[in-house]
Amino acid sequence: MASSLYVVKHNFILTIMFCFMMIINFKYTRGDQLAPALFVFGDSLVDVGNNNHLPFSIAKANFPHNGIDFPTHKATGRFSNGKNAADLLAEKLGLVSPPPYLTLTHTKSSNFSSGVSFASGGAGIFDGTDQLYRQSIPLTKQVDYFGIVQGKITQQLGQIEAQKILSKSVFAIVIGSNDIFGYFGSSASSQNKVTPQQYVASMVLAFKGQLKRLYDFGGRKFVIFGVAAVGCCPSQRDGNKTEACNEAANFGASNYDKGLISALQDYQTQLKGFQYTYFDTYAVFLNLIQQPAIYGFKEAKAACCGGLGNLHAKLACLPISTYCSNRSDHVFWDLYHPTEAADRIIVDTAFNGPRKFAFPINVKQLVAA
Numbered sequence: 102m103a104s105s106l107y108v109v110k111h112n113f114i115l116t117i118m119f120c121f122m123m124i125i126n127f128k129y130t131r132g133d134q135l136a137p138a139l140f141v142f143g144d145s146l147v148d149v150g151n152n153n154h155l156p157f158s159i160a161k162a163n164f165p166h167n168g169i170d171f172p173t174h175k176a177t178g179r180f181s182n183g184k185n186a187a188d189l190l191a192e193k194l195g196l197v198s199p200p201p202y203l204t205l206t207h208t209k210s211s212n213f214s215s216g217v218s219f220a221s222g223g224a225g226i227f228d229g230t231d232q233l234y235r236q237s238i239p240l241t242k243q244v245d246y247f248g249i250v251q252g253k254i255t256q257q258l259g260q261i262e263a264q265k266i267l268s269k270s271v272f273a274i275v276i277g278s279n280d281i282f283g284y285f286g287s288s289a290s291s292q293n294k295v296t297p298q299q300y301v302a303s304m305v306l307a308f309k310g311q312l313k314r315l316y317d318f319g320g321r322k323f324v325i326f327g328v329a330a331v332g333c334c335p336s337q338r339d340g341n342k343t344e345a346c347n348e349a350a351n352f353g354a355s356n357y358d359k360g361l362i363s364a365l366q367d368y369q370t371q372l373k374g375f376q377y378t379y380f381d382t383y384a385v386f387l388n389l390i391q392q393p394a395i396y397g398f399k400e401a402k403a404a405c406c407g408g409l410g411n412l413h414a415k416l417a418c419l420p421i422s423t424y425c426s427n428r429s430d431h432v433f434w435d436l437y438h439p440t441e442a443a444d445r446i447i448v449d450t451a452f453n454g455p456r457k458f459a460f461p462i463n464v465k466q467l468v469a470a
């Protein structure tokens with residue numbers, strides 16, 4: 102504003118040109134973007150590099166062969182051969198993939214124009230998940246960080262404009278797998294003091310609390326991914342001689358998902374303006390694993406990158422690991438994480454899929470609502 106007033110005084114023609122360019126630019130970006138910004142919360146399934154900034158974390162992916170199919174062919178901290186679900190969702194929304202919050206704070210940038218990612222490998226709904234991976238940003242802290250960002254956006258734009266932008270932005274949350282592994286995983290301690298039902302119920306309750314905080318900060322459009330059939334990932338199959346899925350982990354995930362769905366339905370009736378897409382990751386992921394050929398996959402059990410055992414799942418994907426030649430025909434990149442090809446199917450279905458998998462509305466409908 103100040104600079105354009107300055108121009109008014111000194112050169113009227115230039116001002117007209119300047120305004121004209123502004124309008125063109127404004128229309129161009131609006132036409133491409135389906136939402137003003139994307140804010141991402143979650144674990145390694147959507148971490149785009151936050152953990153690179155955590156010196157004590159062992160949940161890291163900023164080394165080869167991660168990123169081998171990324172546009173830069175370099176490891177970025179994503180636990181994937183290429184783009185992950187956060188990148189692909191941003192793509193669908195016509196947005197630049199939101200940068201990691203810790204990268205922005207390290208560079209002292211407050212450019213939140215396309216959104217921010219708070220996701221962190223190893224993160225859980227419970228703060229305690231952190232113990233396993235030494236250092237990650239649990240969901241509670243991710244929401245704390247969002248509170249800081251919300252404050253800065255409000256400072257920059259004023260309360261009314263900030264609220265308007267946040268209410269149209271997409272809040273995507275992909276979390277819960279690490280909490281499920283912590284109780285039901287093949288290497289989890291069996292000396293639990295609570296029953297499986299109590300455990301998943303407390304996960305739902307804790308998640309609900311954080312979701313309410315995001316709503317109170319001004320979020321209105323939520324894309325919530327349920328926990329997948331994580332008992333079928335290579336690390337869990339590897340715990341059984343038969344290579345069968347870990348049924349306890351799948352049971353935990355599907356029970357958590359049921360509680361999550363009913364929590365979301367509660368909020369839609371209780372919280373004014375609350376809108377959501379729930380994505381049935383469990384069902385879609387199980388389809389990929391049970392009928393891989395239909396989706397163009399040849400291998401749905403073994404990790405592409407990793408080491409030892411039939412499933413290459415005794416070791417993480419490390420610089421010394423071997424990896425498969427065609428990442429597009431594998432569902433799993435490493436012992437825990439899907440390939441970009443699998444994530445693409447997941448995100449396409451969340452965006453445009455039928456009500457059976459993305460309900461009550463899909464992401465495309467959510468952003469248009």
Ligand SMILES: *[C@@H]1O[C@H](CO)[C@@H](O)[C@H](O)[C@H]1NC(C)=O
Pocket residue numbers: 197212213214215
């Ligand atoms: C802010 O980030 C967006 C995309 O990430 C970029 O297009 C834009 O130029 C940046 N703006 C500033 C002022 O750095």
Ligand SMILES: *[C@@H]1O[C@H](CO)[C@@H](O)[C@H](O)[C@H]1NC(C)=O
Pocket residue numbers: 340341342343345
């Ligand atoms: C291994 O899988 C079989 C099903 O194929 C199941 O009956 C058995 O309980 C599993 N073992 C363990 C240790 O999970």
Ligand SMILES: *[C@@H]1O[C@H](CO)[C@@H](O)[C@H](O)[C@H]1NC(C)=O
Pocket residue numbers: 397398399427428429430
């Ligand atoms: C890799 O796998 C995909 C999916 O199965 C297939 O379409 C493609 O032709 C394969 N590429 C090569 C080089 O074999």
